[in-house]
Amino acid sequence: MVKGEKINFSIPSGFPEFLPSEKRLECYLLETIRKVFESYGFTPIETPAVERLEVLQAKNNQGDNIIYGIAPILPPNRQLEKEKAGEGISELRALKFDQTLPLAAYIARHLNDLTFPFARYQMDMVFRGERAKDGRFRQFRQCDIDVVARRELSLLYDAQMPAIISEIFEAINIGDFLVRINNRKILTGFFQSVGVTQHKIKTCITIVDNLEKVGEAKIKQNLEKEGLSLKQAQKIIDFVQIDGDVDDILDKLKHLSQNFLESEQFSLGLMELETVISGVRNLGVSKNRFAVDLSIARGLDYYTGTVYETTLLGHETLGSICSGGRYEELVGTFLGDKMPGVGISIGLTRLMSRLLKAGILQALPPTPAQVMVVNVREDLMPFYLEISQKLRQAGLNVLTCFDNWNLKKQFQLADKQGIRFCVIMGYEEVKAKKCSMKDLHNREQIELTWDKLIREIIRRLS
Amino acid sequence: MVKGEKINFSIPSGFPEFLPSEKRLECYLLETIRKVFESYGFTPIETPAVERLEVLQAKNNQGDNIIYGIAPILPPNRQLEKEKAGEGISELRALKFDQTLPLAAYIARHLNDLTFPFARYQMDMVFRGERAKDGRFRQFRQCDIDVVARRELSLLYDAQMPAIISEIFEAINIGDFLVRINNRKILTGFFQSVGVTQHKIKTCITIVDNLEKVGEAKIKQNLEKEGLSLKQAQKIIDFVQIDGDVDDILDKLKHLSQNFLESEQFSLGLMELETVISGVRNLGVSKNRFAVDLSIARGLDYYTGTVYETTLLGHETLGSICSGGRYEELVGTFLGDKMPGVGISIGLTRLMSRLLKAGILQALPPTPAQVMVVNVREDLMPFYLEISQKLRQAGLNVLTCFDNWNLKKQFQLADKQGIRFCVIMGYEEVKAKKCSMKDLHNREQIELTWDKLIREIIRRLS
Structure with a gap:
């Protein structure tokens, strides 16, 4: 091809x-x-998507609905075999x-x-x-x-x-x-x-x-x-x-x-x-x-x-x-x-x-992620992975940003996908087991310890 | 038929x-x-169960898997219409x-x-x-x-x-x-x-x-x-x-x-x-x-x-x-x-x-119901319905027994389906907004007010 x-x-x-x-x-x-x-x-x-056709036609209750029949598309070398088997009407399969x-x-x-x-x-x-x-x-x-x-x-x-x-x-x-x-x-x-x-x-x-x-x-x-x-x-x-x-x-x-x-x-x-x-x-x-x-x-x-x-x-x-x-x-x-x-x-x-x-229902954000852990410095990745896992263990859905994009692009990505929280950690924060949390709902950014971060996000989501 | x-x-x-x-x-x-x-x-x-066949055959990666083609089973009066349309290979649809x-x-x-x-x-x-x-x-x-x-x-x-x-x-x-x-x-x-x-x-x-x-x-x-x-x-x-x-x-x-x-x-x-x-x-x-x-x-x-x-x-x-x-x-x-x-x-x-x-996983009980409200006296049904709704509002899955079977048969039904709790109320209990709860795990039966019943069931389930 x-x-x-x-x-x-x-x-x-x-x-x-x-x-x-x-x-x-x-x-x-x-x-x-x-x-x-x-x-x-x-x-x-x-029940299976597929039934015997005779089951689906057992009552005349399909109205005007047209039933889809199914049949295997056999490679040429197996067509013969199939013809020998001589499958009759009783072998017809169809989608419910x-x-x-x-x-x-x-x-x-x-x-x-x-x-x-x-x-x-x-x-x-x-x-x-x-x-x-x-x-x-x-x-x-x-x-x-x-x-x-x-x-x-x-x-x-x-x-x-x-x-x-x-x-x-x-x-x-x-x-x-x-x-x-x-x-x-x-x-x-x-x-x-x-x-x-x-x-x-x-x-x-x-x-x-x-x-x-x-x-x-x-x-x-x-x-x-x-x-x-x-x-x-x-x-x-x-x-x-x-x-x-x-x-x-x-x-x-x-x-x-x-x-x-x-x-x-x-x-x-x-x-x-x-x-x-x-x-x-x-x-x-x-x-x-x-x-x-x-x-x-x-x-x-x-x-x-x-x-x-x-x-x-x-x-x-x-x-x-x-x-x-x-x-x-x-x-x-x-x-x-x-x-x-x-x-x-x-x-x-x-x-x-x-x-x-009709606008009566609205679609949801395109990702289940509630938190994005931002990639500030590639060499801090082990800590980004660690904090991501801690957040997941607390029941949160978390994306870790692996791409080394600039911060603006990462925030935009979070925003575009409807991710509410960004977690930001540079070298100083990591050393102190702290981080910044940006709430994209109100653009507020606060500094927290890791433990408090988890509690704060859960509090804001509930 | x-x-x-x-x-x-x-x-x-x-x-x-x-x-x-x-x-x-x-x-x-x-x-x-x-x-x-x-x-x-x-x-x-x-993605839909059905794709164009050419999509499914775009790479030779189906191995030995045989693809199911689908086609509408048309009633005789529409066969002609179909023949006129002359659907070619590009119209073939198949199950993924x-x-x-x-x-x-x-x-x-x-x-x-x-x-x-x-x-x-x-x-x-x-x-x-x-x-x-x-x-x-x-x-x-x-x-x-x-x-x-x-x-x-x-x-x-x-x-x-x-x-x-x-x-x-x-x-x-x-x-x-x-x-x-x-x-x-x-x-x-x-x-x-x-x-x-x-x-x-x-x-x-x-x-x-x-x-x-x-x-x-x-x-x-x-x-x-x-x-x-x-x-x-x-x-x-x-x-x-x-x-x-x-x-x-x-x-x-x-x-x-x-x-x-x-x-x-x-x-x-x-x-x-x-x-x-x-x-x-x-x-x-x-x-x-x-x-x-x-x-x-x-x-x-x-x-x-x-x-x-x-x-x-x-x-x-x-x-x-x-x-x-x-x-x-x-x-x-x-x-x-x-x-x-x-x-x-x-x-x-x-x-x-x-x-x-292999016995590594066990099937679950055949019903999601955790509670069965037993039918002791048909004329108390309004109360059975009321307590059933209260239990549901507390997040519990509840079957109300509408059939006027004897109590033994009702308990057997609960047991057979793996329903853990039976709620039993006769005239006196209803009058006092009380009930008996039977825990089929340990066969224990206790009397409780309706409010306490809900808390007790949730406690035992957690």
Whole structure:
């Protein structure tokens, strides 16, 4: 190869790559999310990026997502061998496009080694071969939690989800948000009661799910296309727009249930919703963080009960920043069994990239180093190394400047990288086990003993 | 699809998948490694799993590793569209098999946004389409650091590497280990001085690199195959086996350099090695943690100076658990420029799996939860939720038992998952804002107020 010639080294379109300052923000977000997940006892797992294609296609739930297949690029001398092996369709491998079917496969693979209810989190990369559009990635990280039971799963697990969402977004500090809660059984029951035929209900729910995006008129049109009368469509639209605080809405639903609707689904859904809301309150979620919103449906048709969406107030165009719900059959797919579960998902890569663009989140300094030990005189390097190690042992992140640059350039380097403290030692300081510390936040420079230096830096950082 | 029928949901061969207890250990190892990396000012980056194939094939450094290509599996109605587009070889995408060329591409892509010397760490998954053998994976995580300069890179960066390796393996606490250090220039210089022709030197170094694996006789044979005389081969073998403590070996090398060898490479390598060793000492690395070993060469032919291997003493069969070295041209590949760098790599997936198998590391409990709030009476659930939240706010990981199982079953569940504390409250306790705490480590059960409970659990955990 001639060096550098002709090679296109740009990032393949649609694959995100962050600068250090952005990647450090992602690490911080991941740690914050992880801590909240773990505080509720969720345990980490990771499934391979690669699954058998038949696993990923086991349900028609990939929507329009295009799956990436993988195959080894064999050197010519091994092609033959491969042809002999005659790998068929059952040998096809592909990259996972979400973490749902992989979770189902994981549970099927390790059924007897897991404890149920099984509460796991997963923050893996997933891959989608779709056209790369603004804010859409072909590789991105999803932060998912699910809790899955063998038979029965308490509704209090559903109640924990809004508490977890609230804690995460409060910790990340992105402003006011609202977790909007609904129950699919309420929608199903209502649709039944206005006379929508059973096999059209899922389609109608999917239509209604777009209310916020496409507006009332379009929804009406689409419902009528499905054969609903104008009156039915209007009833549905009026229903999903029932407004008010949580108790108002619950009262209205109770009123409807007791006086007008004779649907078991509806009353079951209402009972579930009440239990969940009561749990959310008992978990101390502040009342401005959650609402009942009957228009929330979640497009994915595997949800059967509680559903959630999270809106960043004032930034509604971002769409839901954390969504999920309860399902009955999904996780048991490979076991031929029902296994109820409830989960939520944060599309972290997309969320972070949009929050950065909107100025809601700021990238971090490009280095984790908090201290730079400046190189004043090359022959004092042993002492620079010694003080660097002392600072590290105290838990600080330290860069030692090995290049023999002038002091101005070294300070500039620290400044450019967001390193707050510079430690400066000439011959006299070293002899006295002292040093100068420059705090680049306020340009203050003070002289200290080595021991006091460490304490002073820690004090200023805390 | 008929449920569960016929679908092979097993893990594709060669792709690792951990149980929660193992994944938790991996998370712990990653955090430990990350902390050490960051304490030396290395900053995180992540390159996409997918690169253009031409990037991954830019150097012949993939050895026998087979690259996985990827391609979208298009639904039939989009196949045509694809054929029209006529994607050629330049459109081929593939999964990265290591992090070296991706680092070179990253630097080329972001050259003006990075600060040099650029010190980065990366703990991404890499993929190799090789035959899955014991301990060999097709997907695994590598923990790499490299520091790269535009022009000159101080040898003190080389000196930091053994310090970093030592801190990591001391923190992980896997027993005694030894970082073995050498310099390729010393080998090259010696080979020159015994008359090995220039173009055979790299091959001979690769041969010698296998000394420990295949033994002296085989090495001799292989060197003779390359046209070396028995005498030359013997000289080389005697040389790389020079034994003794660090100063002994340095003295012997100095003696050779001053009296017998007239090789610039040799004396340059020796000077570099002395500088590195002196830095390692100034960084306070304990003397039983590192050695000079002239037989270390690293097979990969891009190393040009310092090279490292790390041996777990008493477990030599594991091979090197952390290796690396200095290179000159690799990272500048796409820029057509020399960019000196030095780095090390830990093959974490393989290392962890082998250390687990050898009993050197133990998996963690399968849940991060430290406390389980027991469900004594369903109607007290609001209080169970309240105390759970109080414990979480104090930084503890808490499971609330929502299932109405008998107490024995709940304690068993806690025990099975390695949850240490159970919090038990009946009606009387709740009324008095008290509870019982059972410590499953010693089976002790005590009664406490809620406030004291939190302090007592934190005390016992610390």
